[in-house]
Amino acid sequence: MPLTRDAAVNTANVLSQALPYLQRFVGKTIVVKYGGNAMIDEELKSSFARDMVMLKLIGINPIVVHGGGPQIGELLNKLNIESHFVNGMRVTTTETMDVVEMVLGGLVNKSIVTLINQNGGNAIGLTGKDGQLLHARKLTVTKATPDLEKPEIIDIGHVGEVSSINVKVLEMLTNSDFIPVIAPIGVGEDGASYNINADLVAGKVAEVLKAEKLILLTNIAGLMDKQGQVLTGLSTKQVDDLIADGTIYGGMLPKIQCALDAVHAGVTSAHIIDGRVAHSTLLELFTDEGVGTLITNRKG
Numbered sequence: 001m002p003l004t005r006d007a008a009v010n011t012a013n014v015l016s017q018a019l020p021y022l023q024r025f026v027g028k029t030i031v032v033k034y035g036g037n038a039m040i041d042e043e044l045k046s047s048f049a050r051d052m053v054m055l056k057l058i059g060i061n062p063i064v065v066h067g068g069g070p071q072i073g074e075l076l077n078k079l080n081i082e083s084h085f086v087n088g089m090r091v092t093t094t095e096t097m098d099v100v101e102m103v104l105g106g107l108v109n110k111s112i113v114t115l116i117n118q119n120g121g122n123a124i125g126l127t128g129k130d131g132q133l134l135h136a137r138k139l140t141v142t143k144a145t146p147d148l149e150k151p152e153i154i155d156i157g158h159v160g161e162v163s164s165i166n167v168k169v170l171e172m173l174t175n176s177d178f179i180p181v182i183a184p185i186g187v188g189e190d191g192a193s194y195n196i197n198a199d200l201v202a203g204k205v206a207e208v209l210k211a212e213k214l215i216l217l218t219n220i221a222g223l224m225d226k227q228g229q230v231l232t233g234l235s236t237k238q239v240d241d242l243i244a245d246g247t248i249y250g251g252m253l254p255k256i257q258c259a260l261d262a263v264h265a266g267v268t269s270a271h272i273i274d275g276r277v278a279h280s281t282l283l284e285l286f287t288d289e290g291v292g293t294l295i296t297n298r299k300g
């Protein structure tokens, strides 16, 4: 349907208002973490894919890292395997690791790649095994005990952290106009698979690429205080206090940790935004309002 004159003028105004942001971000790399909880319905998934295609077309370099926690949980459920989490990380037995690899590297990765390609982009899906993109080592998780000198070490199985990233693979793809879509599975020195929290992978990718922004799309309006108000412009000290008093828990723990690590390592800003809002990435990048929690490297 053709636009009315008013609607057409409005569209032109919106495009024109985006000009200063375009000037700032063209040529820059933006790492977007697409959480499994933000993959709600087909329309929303399609709006995400269109945003990535549009960024690439206008000369911004999007790198997608995806999650898929709820999708893994669904298949584990069908297989009668229980899900357990420690500090927001899935306890990953050998049996669970197989399911994680199938769901993330197969189902979820290929559905995002297909959507981007259907919308006119050129996406290539990778797990950390492809081109040895993500080298991983076992993650050590500790729990405080009354004896502060000796925290208890908890074994959560095949859960990893990124030890190094083969940046050449990403550079090769992005220089050839592809959009990399990365599933958070790492490879150990012995070739073993590691399940890595997708937020942590996105944060590390943003760090090594010296990205302009790390955008974390999730299923909540942002980082909230106890009253449910979205918090923004937080310092490291404030975040530590919010973790200590239990305001930040579960899946928000790795998210906030990787956002802080990324900005400390030189990423200009990290954003935790509501992936349930259509075109939330474009709103965050190209409007003054923004749509979530902004974290920058502020001391205090």
Ligand SMILES: Nc1ncnc2c1ncn2[C@@H]1O[C@H](COP(=O)(O)OP(=O)(O)O)[C@@H](O)[C@H]1O
Binding pocket: 034, 035, 036, 037, 038, 067, 069, 199, 217, 218, 219, 220, 222, 223, 224, 225, 247, 248, 249, 250, 251, 252, 253, 255
């Ligand atoms: N302070 C907080 N503010 C907002 N969400 C929080 C907070 N603490 C914990 N959460 C939880 O973290 C969840 C987001 O993490 P997670 O479910 O792992 O998302 P994703 O799948 O997008 O990575 C929220 O839905 C919320 O339940």
Ligand SMILES: CC(=O)N[C@@H](CCC(=O)OP(=O)(O)O)C(=O)O
Binding pocket: 034, 035, 036, 037, 066, 067, 068, 069, 070, 072, 088, 089, 090, 100, 159, 160, 184, 195, 196, 197, 198, 199, 251
């Ligand atoms: C170790 C660990 O917890 N890995 C995650 C990987 C997927 C993920 O991070 O998905 P979301 O971003 O959708 O939560 C998991 O198994 O659920």
